[in-house]
Amino acid sequence: MxxxxxxxxxxxxxxxxxxxxxxxxxxxxxxxxxxxxxxxxxxxxxxxxxKSKEEILRSLCFDMAAEFQKSLAEVESKNVTASEKLRNGIIGHIQVMAKDLTASAVFMNEHRHLSQPYLRDFLLMRINYINRFKSIIEQGVKSGEFKDSIDKKLAVMTLFSSLNWMPMWYDPGSAIDPLQLGLQLADMLVNGLKKNA
Amino acid sequence: MxxxxxxxxxxxxxxxxxxxxxxxxxxxxxxxxxxxxxxxxxxxxxxxxxKSKEEILRSLCFDMAAEFQKSLAEVESKNVTASEKLRNGIIGHIQVMAKDLTASAVFMNEHRHLSQPYLRDFLLMRINYINRFKSIIEQGVKSGEFKDSIDKKLAVMTLFSSLNWMPMWYDPGSAIDPLQLGLQLADMLVNGLKKNA
DNA sequence: ATATATAACTAACAGTCGTTACTTGAAATT
DNA sequence: AATTTCAAGTAACGACTGTTAGTTATATAT
The missing domain is CATH 1.10.10.60 (Homeodomain-like)
Structure with missing residues (x-):
């Protein structure tokens, strides 16, 4: 106890x-x-x-995954436009990462060293998370908020690449704070998707 | 001989x-x-x-680096607007990666396992490459082509994140070919930076 | 004071690591 | 036919790997 x-x-x-x-x-x-x-x-x-070296990795990866899930679920629950939802999703993702940049980097770069069946579970969660972002983008295309000329897989992968590399270069002591970073990143990415920006 | x-x-x-x-x-x-x-x-x-395991890694990393340098040098040599230059730089970078997706992935993810002094040399080349892209962006801000509201470090890092993760998810047998991919990626990123897109 | 829980220790295991020294058989060159 | 080059082989090295078994000193709770 x-x-x-x-x-x-x-x-x-x-x-x-x-x-x-x-x-x-x-x-x-x-x-x-x-x-x-x-x-x-x-x-x-x-x-x-x-218990083992891998237990540490599991703990780091799955704890982060849970945080991301929680953040996205909250974003999805609100009834707003697709671009607003995407924007909030981006900001939420960045905020979760900013809370633990070190664990975020491990989550992103080292998860492949998980053994089965943990690796499978992890990748399924990850695909699910990405697909939910993809749905938001598709929703935005359908509603006319986003261009339909851009490949949706490309769009969502570009989005995730940008988000996921942040822990590698962001300096928490820098001039720009995590919220500002999220806002600017969202602006840069969303306005890149938006028709008539 | x-x-x-x-x-x-x-x-x-x-x-x-x-x-x-x-x-x-x-x-x-x-x-x-x-x-x-x-x-x-x-x-x-x-x-x-x-000669050694690391010689293989060095060979992979530095050969790719040379290709990237060559591509960017050619882009810089042409006298066009900043947004055109950025666009060409992105397309060139994607083309270089597409020529060897496997080596590109190693270049991106495994270079940190280089020992000194090779690691130092590698990182210097990398910073130089990034800074040259940053210069193009700054040039575009100065000329009024790009928004000045966005942090330049953020912009260039977002750009590189998007580019560098491509080898991880791009399927060369997919519907979209490397040139199309480059064009769409450039469009998505450049128009996200452009004022009055 | 006694019992318990915590956090460390020493010693050692079986296995894997990159690499070397030396040898061998086949193919190409002279 | 003799020589060289190439691509592989066997055996082994010292170092390092994650992990276990069993022990001990210190701090806390009873």
Whole structure:
């Protein structure tokens, strides 16, 4: 009971440090001895807190996935135009990433090192998420808000590429804050889709 | 002499297969034994053709980098408006990637596993390339072709994110060919920047 | 003071890593 | 026919991998 609670604290320290390491070196190139060294302990001691290296990766990937799902569900629940929905979806996605840039980078770049069946589950969630954005775009094309000349797969993939690379270059100490970043990004992308911008 | 020429052929087979493997599993998770197995030979036999695992990665990364540089230099040499230049730059970048999607994916995702001083050199080339695109955007802002309300770093990073993820999702057997893809991508991105599109 | 939980330790395992040294058989060149 | 080049082979190296088993010191709760 209290076991679980106080475990969490130290366990989360381990997971957070692992996220930094995985982001920097990549999951496969990051060893448990590297991680232990960063925490000032021995590699074997890590296993008092976590079950395996991959458990850490799973935790990072699926926790982020849950955050993204939550954000998008809220956006979908509101009855607004497609362009407004897309805009809110983008802003929400950016906000979720900005809350943990390190985990976001791992989520994006290292998920492929998940083993089955976790990898399958992860990819299914991801496709589902992308398709929901695609639906918003299609809705916007149907309502006449968006051009119909652009390939929808291209549009949604371009959107996700832009969003997902953000954790790689965004400096949280920079002049532009995450909300502004989301707004500008949405503006840049949505107005690129909009007819008669 | 003839040594170098006929070596090239087999060496290139090795490098190409390595590119596929590196793309699929990531550089660090791909072993020389995996690679050898794919080629139907023993791991040690690889070293008749290449000096080291990293030499393969270097070859892939720097060859792609040279192609990108060449493409951009040609675009810059023509005296056209900034939006036309940006458009041509995007199309050129896409064309270079389309010529070798596998190597492009490795270039983009695995370059960080280069050791020093190669990593430093690589990153310098990359920054230089990005800055030249940034200059084109700045030129367009100055000439009034592009909005000045959008952060230039954001704009150029969004651009590169969109471009660089293409090898991850583009299916060369799909309905849309690389040139069309380049045109649509350029249209989507450039018109998103343009004032009064 | 005693019991419990936490977080660390040492030692070691079986397996994999990139790579080297040396050898061999076939093909091409002289 | 003799020599060289090419592409592969076998065996093995030292280092590193994730992980386990079992132990110990410290802090907290009873």
């Amino acid at each position: 209290s076991e679980a609670i106080s475990n969490l604290s130290r366990k989360e320290q381990v997971i957070r440090k692992a996220a930094e390491l995985f982001k920097e070196k990549g999951y496969a190139a990051a060893s448990m001895r590297d991680l232990a060294h960063l925490l000032g302990i021995e590699a074997a001691s890590l296993y008092s807190h976590i | 003839s040594e170098a020429i006929s070596n090239l052929s087999r060496k290139e087979q090795v490098i190409r297969k390595a590119a596929e493997l590196f793309k699929e599993k990531g550089y660090a998770a791909a072993s020389m034994r995996d690679l050898a197995h794919l080629l139907g030979i023993e791991a040690a036999s690889l070293y008749s053709h290449i």
